[in-house]
Amino acid sequence: MIKIAITKGRIQKQVTNLLENANYDVEPILNLGRELQIKTKDDLQIIFGKANDVITFLEHGIVDIGFVGKDTLDENDFDDYYELLDLKIGQCIFALASYPDFSNKNFQRRKRIASKYPRVTKKYFAQKQEDIEIIKLEGSVELGPVVGLADAIVDIVETGNTLSANGLEIIEKISDISTRMIVNKSSFKFKKDKIIEMVKRLEDAQTN
Numbered sequence: 329m330i331k332i333a334i335t336k337g338r339i340q341k342q343v344t345n346l347l348e349n350a351n352y353d354v355e356p357i358l359n360l361g362r363e364l365q366i367k368t369k370d371d372l373q374i375i376f377g378k379a380n381d382v383i384t385f386l387e388h389g390i391v392d393i394g395f396v397g398k399d400t401l402d403e404n405d406f407d408d409y410y411e412l413l414d415l416k417i418g419q420c421i422f423a424l425a426s427y428p429d430f431s432n433k434n435f436q437r438r439k440r441i442a443s444k445y446p447r448v449t450k451k452y453f454a455q456k457q458e459d460i461e462i463i464k465l466e467g468s469v470e471l472g473p474v475v476g477l478a479d480a481i482v483d484i485v486e487t488g489n490t491l492s493a494n495g496l497e498i499i500e501k502i503s504d505i506s507t508r509m510i511v512n513k514s515s516f517k518f519k520k521d522k523i524i525e526m527v528k529r530l531e532d533a534q535t536n
């Protein structure tokens with residue numbers, strides 16, 4: 329049996345489509361009610377959880393495989409896993425965003441940057457050797473500059489609609505984000521054949 333954790337929400341449907349195209353039994357996922365754990369005919373046990381929890385389940389050996397966004401992987405301390413496949417779904421970017429005059433402004437103090445991703449923000453500004461103040465927000469991060477709490481944000485940008493609706497724009501792209509297949513290292517040792525088979529089937533499904 330292969331145990332899998334899938335991030336619920338935005339990417340769940342696309343991961344399901346890919347599994348279906350790879351000829352896995354996704355019937356129990358399509359008929360999902362409020363249950364959070366299912367078994368498929370091809371001996372997959374699948375749980376659905378919040379993105380950070382997918383990593384926690386994998387870290388503790390509860391699941392062999394996780395499907396999770398690169399944003400969540402970058403923000404999480406845990407990195408003792410194998411990343412075996414870029415699913416090329418859930419594609420977006422991390423960006424520094426603010427009002428158009430941000431780059432011309434002369435700040436006489438540390439810039440205040442709002443983000444749901446403090447670790448990513450810290451690393452980005454550390455690379456620039458810039459000392460900033462991070463303000464952690466849990467969502468609707470664009471509110472930071474809008475209400476005057478922050479000078480800029482580090483956030484996910486997909487279409488750019490949320491930024492432009494709030495008068496903001498990308499100041500600098502930070503990195504690419506997409507959904508990744510991660511594997512517990514000890515699972516890879518003991519279930520190598522089945523895991524490699526899944527990687528191959530998903531890769532084939534991507535190209536077809």
Ligand SMILES: Nc1ncnc2c1ncn2[C@@H]1O[C@H](COP(=O)(O)OP(=O)(O)OP(=O)(O)O)[C@@H](O)[C@H]1O
Nearest residue numbers: 336337338339379397398399400418419420484486
């Ligand atoms: N426009 C987008 N905004 C946010 N995440 C996106 C976007 N496009 C793709 N993603 C990916 O989808 C994943 C899941 O996002 P989703 O919004 O469902 O959950 P979340 O970020 O935990 O938010 P929530 O707290 O609302 O559940 C993200 O971690 C990211 O990898």
Ligand SMILES: O=P(O)(O)OC[C@H]1O[C@H](OP(=O)(O)OP(=O)(O)O)[C@H](O)[C@@H]1O
Nearest residue numbers: 467468469483484485486487488489490
């Ligand atoms: O470029 P866009 O296509 O507009 O997408 C980007 C927006 O989507 C995400 O927010 P989400 O909808 O997940 O809500 P949240 O801000 O509460 O996390 C992200 O944090 C941006 O706000």
